[in-house]
Amino acid sequence: MNVYRVIAVARKETRQIVRDARSLYLALGIPLMLMVLFGYALSLDVDNIPIAVWDQDRSAQSREFVDRLTSSKYFTLRLVTDSYGKIVRAIDSNAISVGIIIPHDFSRKIKKGSTTKVQALVDGSDSTRAGLAMVYLETIVATYAEDFRAESLVRQSVAARIVPPVEPRIRLLYNPELQSRNNIIPGLIAIIMMVIAALLTSLTIVRERETGTMEQLISTPLKPRELIVGKLIPYFGLGYLDLVMVYLMGQYVFEVPFRGSLLLMFLVSSVFLIGALSMGFLISVIASNQFFATQLALLSTFLPSFLLSGFVFPVANMPDWLQVITNIVPARHLITVLRAIYLKAAGIEVLLVPTLVLVLFAFVVTTLATRRLGKRVV
Numbered sequence: 001m002n003v004y005r006v007i008a009v010a011r012k013e014t015r016q017i018v019r020d021a022r023s024l025y026l027a028l029g030i031p032l033m034l035m036v037l038f039g040y041a042l043s044l045d046v047d048n049i050p051i052a053v054w055d056q057d058r059s060a061q062s063r064e065f066v067d068r069l070t071s072s073k074y075f076t077l078r079l080v081t082d083s084y085g086k087i088v089r090a091i092d093s094n095a096i097s098v099g100i101i102i103p104h105d106f107s108r109k110i111k112k113g114s115t116t117k118v119q120a121l122v123d124g125s126d127s128t129r130a131g132l133a134m135v136y137l138e139t140i141v142a143t144y145a146e147d148f149r150a151e152s153l154v155r156q157s158v159a160a161r162i163v164p165p166v167e168p169r170i171r172l173l174y175n176p177e178l179q180s181r182n183n184i185i186p187g188l189i190a191i192i193m194m195v196i197a198a199l200l201t202s203l204t205i206v207r208e209r210e211t212g213t214m215e216q217l218i219s220t221p222l223k224p225r226e227l228i229v230g231k232l233i234p235y236f237g238l239g240y241l242d243l244v245m246v247y248l249m250g251q252y253v254f255e256v257p258f259r260g261s262l263l264l265m266f267l268v269s270s271v272f273l274i275g276a277l278s279m280g281f282l283i284s285v286i287a288s289n290q291f292f293a294t295q296l297a298l299l300s301t302f303l304p305s306f307l308l309s310g311f312v313f314p315v316a317n318m319p320d321w322l323q324v325i326t327n328i329v330p331a332r333h334l335i336t337v338l339r340a341i342y343l344k345a346a347g348i349e350v351l352l353v354p355t356l357v358l359v360l361f362a363f364v365v366t367t368l369a370t371r372r373l374g375k376r377v378v
Contacts, residue, residue, distance in 0.1 A: 005222055009230025013204070017234055026199055027238040028245070031192045035249050038188050042312075043180050046132040051098040052079035052087050059107035061148070065118075068144050069100065074136040087121060097123045098133050110148060174343040182257065185250040186338035187311040190331045192246055193269065194276050194305045195298070197239050201280030202297035204231050205373065206287045224373040228366070232277050239273045260341035264348060268341075268355050272334045275362035276301075282369040305331035330361045 017023045051069065055062050070077045078096050081087060087099035099121035109116035120137055124130045175182050243266070250256045280297060287293035307313065308322070309331040315323055326332050333354035340346035348355065 002221075002223075002226060005220075005226050006230040006233070009222065009227055010233040013231045014234040017238070023200060023203075023238075026196065027242060030199075031196055031242045031246055032249070034192050034195075035188065035246050035253075038191075039181065039185060039249070039254050042184055042188075046129055047073045048076045049074060049098055049129070049133050049136070050078040050096045051075045051100055052081055052090050052096045053077060053100045053102070054081050054084065054087060055102045056104040057102050057106040061107040061110060062102045065102065065106070065144055066100075068140055069137075072136070072140060074133075074140075091121060091123050094123075097126075097129060098137070110145075113149075181254050182343060183339065184311075185254050185256045186342045187309070187335045189243070189246050189250065189269075190272070190309070190334040190338055191302075191305050191311055193239065193243060193273060193334070194331045195301045196242055197235070197273055197276035198280040198283065198297045198301045199294065200235050200238065201231070201277045202283040202287070202293040203290050204235075204281065205284035206290055206293045207284075210290065225370045228278070228281055228370050228373060231281070232274070235277050235280075236273060239277060240270070243269055243273070256342065258342055259345040261345075261347070264351075265338065265341050268337050268351070268358065269334070271355070271358045271362050272330060275330055275358060275365050278362065278366040278369050282365060282372060285369060285372045304329045308332065309335050311335055327357075330358060333357045333361075 017027075053066055053069075055066060066077070069075045075098070079086070079090055081090075084101065087096070087101070090096045091099060101119040101121070103116065103118070106116050106118070118141065120134075122130045122133055172178065247265075251258060279301070283296050283300070284293050287296060305311070308315075308318075308326045308329045310326070311331070315326050315332065318326070336354045337351050337358075340351055
């Protein structure tokens with residue numbers, strides 16, 4: 001490989017990038033837009049669920065129960081009513097997600113120590129939100145019942161303290177606040193890098209053919225691998241700039257904690273970036289025009305990276321055959337690495353397997369792009 005020819009191609013491609021405003025917009029504008037849109041709009045936290053309450057008892061105990069619901073961050077009281085039908089209509093109009101109906105004998109039964117039933121109407125059209133709302137309700141009801149029973153026993157001087165047979169001591173590691181953005185932002189970095197890198201390089205070779213400059217390059221002593229490496233250098237610099245930019249946004253805009261090695265993160269991301277750029281080159285070699293190259297790049301990067309990488313949907317919840325397919329999605333392995341570095345401060349000894357998969361991905365895709373370009377040149 002001739003270094004001077006590689007540098008000449010890199011200088012030529014750099015000038016082309018500077019002259020082409022679309023490339024700079026793709027490289028710098030879209031990552032910022034995606035970080036802002038996904039960072040603020042995409043949240044897996046379910047709180048402030050709007051509820052309606054029909055308190056038929058109107059006692060001190062029922063009011064205390066409602067206070068327990070609304071004082072938590074999970075529920076927000078939107079409607080106080082005296083009709084079952086109004087609750088149903090409010091759920092139908094999406095004004096509320098949960099309707100609570102407290103029976104008229106609520107206080108009398110709990111004072112006697114007997115079981116009383118509280119009805120909850122939950123909007124099941126959003127299964128995730130409905131499932132979490134039911135868990136929150138069951139937890140708050142169980143806590144209220146236990147506290148009321150303990151207070152009653154204390155008043156009766158039966159016991160000063162109820163000792164449960166098992167007392168759980170739960171310690172949340174790595175993300176104790178359970179903030180979904182701490183999980184989303186590292187994964188979003190991988191998605192952005194995959195999509196932008198492939199989009200940028202997917203237009204390089206096909207643009208040379210459409211503008212007629214490919215014939216001039218073929219007539220030079222350039223070898224296919226020298227052409228690939230020379231064109232890769234400026235786009236690698238742009239991709240690295242994107243990586244730094246989204247990392248800084250994650251740190252200072254979304255305040256995601258970073259506990260691991262910054263050097264390790266950038267090294268593994270560099271390997272992934274080389275593979276993503278080479279994938280774009282491969283698309284550019286096989287595409288017949290720039291429009292087809294752009295569509296193919298989006299289809300082969302964004303959809304698999306978004307749906308099959310574990311970014312939003314856990315891979316463990318997918319069918320077994322689909323879990324096997326997800327192993328060929330490079331974004332899945334980078335997301336694993338980034339989340340472990342960000343939240344767990346994991347070292348290379350823990351991340352060796354996904355890192356080696358990314359190295360293999362970069363090698364295979366770069367080799368395929370070089371060989372396919374060699375055939376097109378011949």
